[in-house]
Amino acid sequence: MKRRSLLKGSLTAGMAGVAATAGLLTPQMVMAAWPKAAFEAKGMNNAVKSLFGSEGLTASGDISIKAPPIAENGAVVNIAVSTSLKNVDSISILVEKNAQPLTSSFNLAAVTEPFIKTRVIKTRVKVAKTSSVIAVVKSGGKLYSAGREVKVTIGGCGG
Numbered sequence: 789m790k791r792r793s794l795l796k797g798s799l800t801a802g803m804a805g806v807a808a809t810a811g812l813l814t815p816q817m818v819m820a821a822w823p824k825a826a827f828e829a830k831g832m833n834n835a836v837k838s839l840f841g842s843e844g845l846t847a848s849g850d851i852s853i854k855a856p857p858i859a860e861n862g863a864v865v866n867i868a869v870s871t872s873l874k875n876v877d878s879i880s881i882l883v884e885k886n887a888q889p890l891t892s893s894f895n896l897a898a899v900t901e902p903f904i905k906t907r908v909i910k911t912r913v914k915v916a917k918t919s920s921v922i923a924v925v926k927s928g929g930k931l932y933s934a935g936r937e938v939k940v941t942i943g944g945c946g947g
Contacts, residue, residue: 827890835882835890836924840931845924848873851934853923862915862940870908873927879909880926884935885919915940 826839854868880893
């Protein structure tokens, strides 16, 4: 089994090398497109405007954020965003008091199947200090949002 894996890996690496050398495989073709200006934006409104072209957010009860109320380590905070909205184009997560509020943005294909009638995104984000974590869902050309406060403790002492 190890020999088969070695041969398969060697063949794949060799073909990728040949494709790159021939100019058939360029970094722009293999890397995902990302909205650089939105990720570098300062302030919530600027990040939302850079990402979606609009600042108009409507609060929605169809969006749920699962996050710890107290994060002992702000460098790694588990976040889950779920929504029962229809025709979801993207789900983005912003942290209000971070220097760059946009932490992640997920574009969903039209053929993405929901998990039990809801779409769920799970990730880990950095929360610099006690702040609101805001989920923005683009659905049917409109922007919907929900927020949740996450308290960051220093040293994990709860204070």
